[in-house]
Amino acid sequence: EPEVTQTPSHQVTQMGQEVILRCVPISNHLYFYWYRQILGQKVEFLVSFYNNEISEKSEIFDDQFSVERPDGSNFTLKIRSTKLEDSAMYFCASSDFSRTANYGYTFGSGTRLTVV
């Protein structure tokens, strides 16, 4: 079964540092997403990406965040200057809205970001 791959699985960074979280979506999917989940809480939408541009973003996704699809396979989330409250599990997801698809999102295993 196709998977969404995320690296690294765990990232520890100092407050104020930049981090880049990496994702390889399923190859024939066209829609990509980043969500985050603070421990024990709900899964929060950050941003959706289609056709090489952001299609929607949440109020959490401020100027400190950016996304990029630098090549045909990777999808990255960059946090420019990390804050303690950015500590969370970050999930990448992809989906395919073709007629035969089930419309569900396929999530990666996540990157646990710890800001110290």
Place this chain on the structure above:
Amino acid sequence: GQQVMQIPQYQHVQEGEDFTTYCNSSTTLSNIQWYKQRPGGHPVFLIQLVKSGEVKKQKRLTFQFGEAKKNSSLHITATQTTDVGTYFCAGKNNQGGKLIFGQGTELSVKP
């Protein structure tokens, strides 16, 4: 903005008992999806409901979408220890819109 609320937050059952989680949206949804997240895992897609009043079954799991397309439920018959995890509903206002998750219901099953 759109809100998706889910109750209860926790449910502890004895193996063999039934379990239900309820989901309500502040706005009419174009569709609703259900996900399961095992402890330490990631959300895994279970099903999508699109039509008003739709009912779908997956073995012991029954999913319903309300007539007004603002609420949904997931019912598990005769729970097993493998059902342990957090069940999330997630709704969209329109087909291309963002998927908003409810708070989830954490199910624990005592053998």
